[in-house]
Amino acid sequence: MRALPRNEPPPMARTLTPVPADAPRIFRTEEELARLPPSERIRYRLVAAGRRYHANDNISAFVKDGELTELKAEVQAKLQEVLESLVIDTESDHNTNETAKRVAKMYVEEVFRGRYVPMPAVTEFPNVERLNELMIVGPITVRSACSHHMCPIFGKVWIGILPNEHSNLIGLSKYARIADWIMSRPQIQEEAVTMLANELQERVRPDGLALVMEADHFCMHWRGVKDTDSAMTNSVMRGAFLKDANLRREFLSLLSRKQG
Numbered sequence: 113m114r115a116l117p118r119n120e121p122p123p124m125a126r127t128l129t130p131v132p133a134d135a136p137r138i139f140r141t142e143e144e145l146a147r148l149p150p151s152e153r154i155r156y157r158l159v160a161a162g163r164r165y166h167a168n169d170n171i172s173a174f175v176k177d178g179e180l181t182e183l184k185a186e187v188q189a190k191l192q193e194v195l196e197s198l199v200i201d202t203e204s205d206h207n208t209n210e211t212a213k214r215v216a217k218m219y220v221e222e223v224f225r226g227r228y229v230p231m232p233a234v235t236e237f238p239n240v241e242r243l244n245e246l247m248i249v250g251p252i253t254v255r256s257a258c259s260h261h262m263c264p265i266f267g268k269v270w271i272g273i274l275p276n277e278h279s280n281l282i283g284l285s286k287y288a289r290i291a292d293w294i295m296s297r298p299q300i301q302e303e304a305v306t307m308l309a310n311e312l313q314e315r316v317r318p319d320g321l322a323l324v325m326e327a328d329h330f331c332m333h334w335r336g337v338k339d340t341d342s343a344m345t346n347s348v349m350r351g352a353f354l355k356d357a358n359l360r361r362e363f364l365s366l367l368s369r370k371q372g
């Protein structure tokens with residue numbers, strides 16, 4: 113046991129500054145939260161847990177049953193205001209009558225779904241055959257949206273895995289499901305590739321992991337420079353792919369053959 117320094121009062125004896133009666137309340141009960149809009153309720157839980165909630169973070173652990181339906185209604189109401197601010201007559205214009213509702217549904221249930229739902233179930237198998245040869249999965253088609261403009265991103269991902277005897281193997285279709293879950297969020301391509309690499313590293317625990325993503329960013333085509341054929345390529349190399357130039361070359365050459 114550590115002796116307390118002399119001259120210093122024991123911790124219990126320190127006086128606490130009383131909280132003024134009109135100070136804003138920090139802690140709220142679930143009952144109080146229930147009266148708030150769903151986004152505030154979810155944000156309150158995230159902040160209380162000290163969790164980040166950037167555009168590409170998954171926040172499903174903080175969303176309770178039924179709250180996504182409420183959230184969709186809240187997003188719809190706010191999108192309706194955006195349309196009004198854009199001076200679009202959504203009442204007489206039958207094309208835009210239900211646009212706020214459609215876009216809210218598209219955001220919450222489709223294109224940004226990867227923020228609000230937990231990762232799809234993935235069964236892992238022990239590597240009983242002790243496979244230790246380079247495995248390439250791809251091209252997997254990926255769809256995302258850039259977090260700068262919320263414009264679509266369309267692309268392909270290739271995954272290279274060098275398993276070891278302790279690696280967990282996952283079914284081929286599962287790579288696509290994990291990729292879809294990560295990409296169905298407003299993303300930045302570099303961060304998306306790293307997030308996918310982290311998820312696979314944790315599940316599969318291979319000796320080496322390589323990822324290449326090539327994608328078209330519609331914010332480059334539709335707006336801005338209006339360039340029609342610019343694509344962006346990012347890669348992540350880990351473990352054996354970092355150390356072994358031959359392995360890296362083998363992966364990249366197989367990948368260019370598959371691409372053609």
Ligand SMILES: [Zn+2]
Pocket residue numbers: 258259260261262263329331332
């Ligand atoms: Zn963009």
